[in-house]
Amino acid sequence: MKLRRKRIKPIGLDDVTIIDDTRLRKAITAASLGNAMEWFDFGVYGFVAYALGKIFFPSASPGIQMIAALATFSVPFLIRPLGGLFFGMLGDKYGRQKILSITIVIMSVSTFCIGLIPSYAAIGIWAPILLLIAKMAQGFSVGGEYTGASIFVAEYSPDRKRGFMGSWLDFGSIVGFVLGAGVVVLISTIIGEERFMEWGWRLPFFLALPLGIIGLYLRHALEETPAFQQHVDKLEQGDREGLQNGPKVSFKDIATKHWKSLLSCIGLVIATNVTYYMLLTYMPSYLSHNLHYSEDHGVLIIIAIMIGMLFIQPVMGMLSDRFGRRPFVIVGSIALFCTAIPAFMLITSNVLGLIFAGLLILAVVLNCFTGVMASSLPAMFPTNIRYSALASAFNISILVAGLTPTVIAWLVEASNNLFMPAYYLMVVAVIGLITGICMKETANKPLIGATPAASDLDEAxxxxxxxxxxxxxxxxxxxxxxxxxxxxxxxxxxxxxxxxx
Structure with a gap:
């Protein structure tokens, strides 16, 4: 029997998606604002951990108070994979825009509620329990937030500018962190340390509600991404039941058929977020508790470093569109391995300028990862399973990264070795290097399952x-x-x- 070859329609100019600049800017703004709010909470929590330790765990020693407060930060990461699976399946079934509107509501309300929790002195053991419940609600929503936002931006971006556009997502993260830290310093300076410990620490958490309302308004006004809309159109033409039932691929099938992409995703997330949480969440406590700087002094140093990161972030994304994503992961990993110990030698020198230099080294290395992560991860999976696969892999690997502040605080306390964070980063650098070598290059290529995307007709x-x-x-x-x-x-x-x- 002679086999008939199915005729495939040649790809023409009409098959190239032209991305509208106005819609693209709105998409990036809405996605980045939600991410900024997520990291606003992380920033506030990291910089008031010393206060929360005293308020919610008053009977413990100062070292145990710090570990307990950071553990409350880390435990919600256990919930994130559940949120990732839940919102990932819904995102592949109902679209990215609807799910991002839901996650920002949950995130803003749970953050706001932290500011309402009475102290341990007022309600006893219920205080840390309520704090943990609020953090777990945050973890559940965040499980679908970053991955959904990165997919949203990636599916809206032209192929040749995806790195630059995606870099603004983590730009929003850093802005949120700077804003959170800045608000803590400002309130503490205005009302004084004593009033801040009494009630001032609550004010930064209250700001999450108006930020969430703004983010919800921006996201609700957006249209669905072009790539997902193409996927829906194909299902409507050829498989109406497929649209109704959602993705038919189980996580087992994803792990079997896309295991290389899953491993690349896990490696990149671990390398990026361990460095992220080390520098931006753990270091303020390290400077104040272990190196005996005043809380405000340590916060100001980190804020200055983060402002510098803002200028580097989009440059890294833009350069990755020209030179590729893999070189930045490889170079960043090698640099992290080689500079971790020298950086902490500078940080522990008790000289302000050298401390700043050590933190700046780690910040530039971190930019190598954050500049390409949001554009690299969504490109690893096809459209029909992108949200499910990425959210699952991202939030499973984030378990390791989320434990970083707690594990490092415990290691330093147990060993009395101030260089434990450097050794930890060197191990992570090896993971990053293997990932960079093995991952596929995705720069300037269409997303899997989507048609090419361009900024204008000439580029098309x-x-x-x-x-x-x-x-x-x-x-x-x-x-x-x-x-x-x-x-x-x-x-x-x-x-x-x-x-x-």
Whole structure:
């Protein structure tokens, strides 16, 4: 029986998606604001951990208070995989925009509620229990927040600018962190340390509600991403039940068919977020508790470092569009391994300028990771499972990163070795290096399962020509391979006495 070859329609100019600049800017703003609010809470919590330790765990020693407060920060990461699975499946079924509107509501309300919790002196053991419940609600919503936001931006971005556009997502993270830390310092300075410990620590958490309302308004006004809309259109044409039932691929199938992408995702998330939490969540406590700087002094140093990171972040994203994502992961990992100990030698020198220099080294290395992560992760999976796969892999690996502040605080206390954070970062650097070597390059390529995307018509023509040239090159490569195999076959036939051409 002769097999019929199904005729595939040639890709033409109409198949290239032209991204509207206004919609793109709105998408990036809405996604970044939600991410900023997530990290606003992380920033506030990291910088008031010393106060929360005294308020919610008053009977413990200062060292145990710090560990307990940071443990409350880390425990919600156990909930994030559940949130990732839940919101990931819904995001692949109902769309990215709807889920991002839900996550920002949960996140803003739970953060606001932290400011309402009475102290241990007022309600006893219920105080830390309520704090933990609020943090777990945050963890559940955040499980779908960052991955959804990164997918949203990636699916809205032109192929040639995805790195630059994606870098603004973590730009929002840093802005949120700076804002959270700045609010803590400002309130503490205005009302004084004593009043801050009494009631002032609550005020930063109250700001989450108005920020959440603004974020909800921006996200609710957005349209669905072009890539997901194309996926919906295909289902409507060929598989109406598929649209109604959602993704039919289980996590087991994802792990079997996309295991390389899953491992790359896990490695990149661990390398990025361990460094992130080490520098921006743990270091304020390290400077104040272990190096005996005043809380405000340590906070101001970190804020200055983070402001510097804001200028580097979009530059890294823009350069990754030109040179690729993998070089930044590889170079960042090597730099982290080589500079971790020298950086902490500077940080523990008791000289302000050298402390700043040590933290700046770690910040620049961190920018190598954050500059490419939001554009790299969504490109690893096809559209129909992108949210489910990425949210699952991201939040499973974030368990390791989320435990960083607690584990490092315990290691330093147990060993009395101030260089434990450096050794921890060196191990993470090895993971990052292996990831960078093994991951596929995705810069300037369409997302899997989506048509090419361009900023304008001229760029669309260039992309289409490059696509056709690439097909032509692949045809030539296949023809050469066929010729090589044919020659090999001829040689083998010549060696066999009973086989004739």
């Amino acid at each position: 023509r260039e992309i289409l020509q490059e696509h056709h040239d690439n097909i032509g090159q692949k045809i030539e490569d296949i023809s050469e391979e066929i010729q090589r195999l044919q020659q090999k076959r001829t040689r083998l036939v010549d060696q066999h006495p009973d086989i004739k051409e």
